[in-house]
Amino acid sequence: MTKTKLKLVPTSEFTFEELADAYNQTRVDYMVPMPMNAERLAEYVHVYDVDLEKSYVAINSEQTLGLCMLGLRPGISWITRLGILPIRRRMGSGEALMRRLLEVSEEIDVKQTFLEVIKGNVPAHSLFLKLNFEEFRELLILRRPPLPSVTIPVLEAQWVGKQEALELLLQRIPAQAWTNQTKSLANAENIYGLKVETKDGGRGWLVFQRTEFNLSRLMFHTENSDPIELMLEMLAHLHTKFPNLDSYTENIPVEDPHFPAFEAMGYFEVFRRIEMVRPT
Amino acid sequence: MAKVLVIEDVADSANLARKILTNYDHEVLVAMTGSGGLKLAIDERPDLVLLDLGLPDIDGQTLLGRLRTEAELGNTPIILCSAWPEEAARKMAHAYGFDGYISKPYKVVKFITVVDSHLGEQPDNIHDQN
Numbered sequence: 001m002t003k004t005k006l007k008l009v010p011t012s013e014f015t016f017e018e019l020a021d022a023y024n025q026t027r028v029d030y031m032v033p034m035p036m037n038a039e040r041l042a043e044y045v046h047v048y049d050v051d052l053e054k055s056y057v058a059i060n061s062e063q064t065l066g067l068c069m070l071g072l073r074p075g076i077s078w079i080t081r082l083g084i085l086p087i088r089r090r091m092g093s094g095e096a097l098m099r100r101l102l103e104v105s106e107e108i109d110v111k112q113t114f115l116e117v118i119k120g121n122v123p124a125h126s127l128f129l130k131l132n133f134e135e136f137r138e139l140l141i142l143r144r145p146p147l148p149s150v151t152i153p154v155l156e157a158q159w160v161g162k163q164e165a166l167e168l169l170l171q172r173i174p175a176q177a178w179t180n181q182t183k184s185l186a187n188a189e190n191i192y193g194l195k196v197e198t199k200d201g202g203r204g205w206l207v208f209q210r211t212e213f214n215l216s217r218l219m220f221h222t223e224n225s226d227p228i229e230l231m232l233e234m235l236a237h238l239h240t241k242f243p244n245l246d247s248y249t250e251n252i253p254v255e256d257p258h259f260p261a262f263e264a265m266g267y268f269e270v271f272r273r274i275e276m277v278r279p280t
Numbered sequence: 281m282a283k284v285l286v287i288e289d290v291a292d293s294a295n296l297a298r299k300i301l302t303n304y305d306h307e308v309l310v311a312m313t314g315s316g317g318l319k320l321a322i323d324e325r326p327d328l329v330l331l332d333l334g335l336p337d338i339d340g341q342t343l344l345g346r347l348r349t350e351a352e353l354g355n356t357p358i359i360l361c362s363a364w365p366e367e368a369a370r371k372m373a374h375a376y377g378f379d380g381y382i383s384k385p386y387k388v389v390k391f392i393t394v395v396d397s398h399l400g401e402q403p404d405n406i407h408d409q410n
């Protein structure tokens with residue numbers, strides 16, 4: 001197979017329209033197509049701390065071949081939005097983009113680089129293994145159509161705004177996937193939370209994003225109590241208050257003990273991702 | 281003849297859907313974004329909507345909920361069209377209350393059979409068209 005003569009140009013030299021267009025074209029045949037417009041991409045870049053000067057578009061003399069973006073937070077980096085046009089695959093462009101982002105990460109003292117790949121995406125998974133990424137854990141993507149809650153909450157809930165919600169998130173042991181880290185939620189708009197307490201000292205909180213049509217980014221914690229019961233209680237509050245909102249939450253580790261409460265509340269697994277990590 | 285709204289962001293898929301539907305004498309409206317699709321659905325009141333899950337501005341599931349809240353569209357069949365793995369797509373169609381499901385890439389006979397079954401029509405020239 002002949003290698004394409006390619007040039008890597010920082011994404012900061014393109015408009016969000018151009019980047020969204022390139023991204024969508026690389027994903028037309030993707031197993032779970034999730035196209036973006038410029039506005040969504042700009043929000044994505046902001047929420048996930050994507051550094052557009054350290055992210056790249058691969059081009060050859062005639063056209064854009066693909067792109068790949070790098071998120072940066074203290075000591076760690078995250079590779080995202082990788083895609084190559086279907087007719088330009090298997091010519092080394094994907095690997096070249098990845099290698100550039102890994103080099104950039106090394107240059108700026110990053111200790112670990114993370115990424116996620118949809119389970120079953122063999123080309124991407126093989127590429128990441130080739131570049132010495134290791135599987136770290138499996139993550140669930142859950143979804144729930146708009147439905148009233150079938151469970152009536154018993155405990156009282158205290159609803160909180162973004163500031164307090166972020167303080168709740170800081171109580172977590174920081175082991176979340178990039179999209180769910182406290183910094184992602186701090187960067188996002190419309191973040192709220194709720195807290196519940198049981199008579200015998202059990203406590204739980206749920207943080208979420210609420211937009212016009214959706215509830216998303218559900219983050220949660222329970223202590224001194226049955227995680228499933230307390231989670232069910234919090235979800236019952238959430239969906240009783242917002243019965244008409246479509247809900248989804250991403251990148252919840254498969255072994256999370258709260259998962260049965262989500263199922264009981266009508267959430268279902270849409271697909272899984274594999275989180276991978278590479279020490280720099 | 282029925283009025284069919286295709287909400288689909290990939291030009292090739294939208295064009296193929298348009299071609300098949302036109303061949304079967306349906307009137308076709310195409311929107312390449314969710315917001316455009318919502319507007320066309322409200323303004324034009326189609327007899328059937330073909331809705332892609334992955335749209336650049338709002339996802340198909342959320343748009344379905346939005347369409348369902350429009351009183352005039354309450355009884356309009358909405359068919360999920362998706363390239364997602366079949367099991368996941370069917371699960372989604374069922375959970376969200378889509379009226380039907382067509383997998384992508386489109387197969388002409390399957391496509392028109394599903395469309396016409398939701399319009400209460402029998403496709404009469406299927407073999408010539410396949």
Ligand SMILES: CC(C)(COP(=O)(O)OP(=O)(O)OC[C@H]1O[C@@H](n2cnc3c(N)ncnc32)[C@H](O)[C@@H]1OP(=O)(O)O)[C@@H](O)C(=O)NCCC(=O)NCCS
Pocket residue numbers: 026027030081082083084085088089090091092093094095096116117118121122123124126127128130
């Ligand atoms: C994954 C993707 C970016 C790879 O890009 P590419 O330019 O075709 O890949 P390269 O030619 O640089 O291949 C590099 C390595 O990737 C792996 N690879 C790429 N395509 C593969 C395939 N179809 N099957 C198995 N391994 C494959 C191989 O390890 C290959 O190394 P090799 O040539 O020594 O065998 C491309 O397939 C793509 O855009 N897919 C759709 C979008 C996507 O899945 N993005 C990743 C989301 S996490």
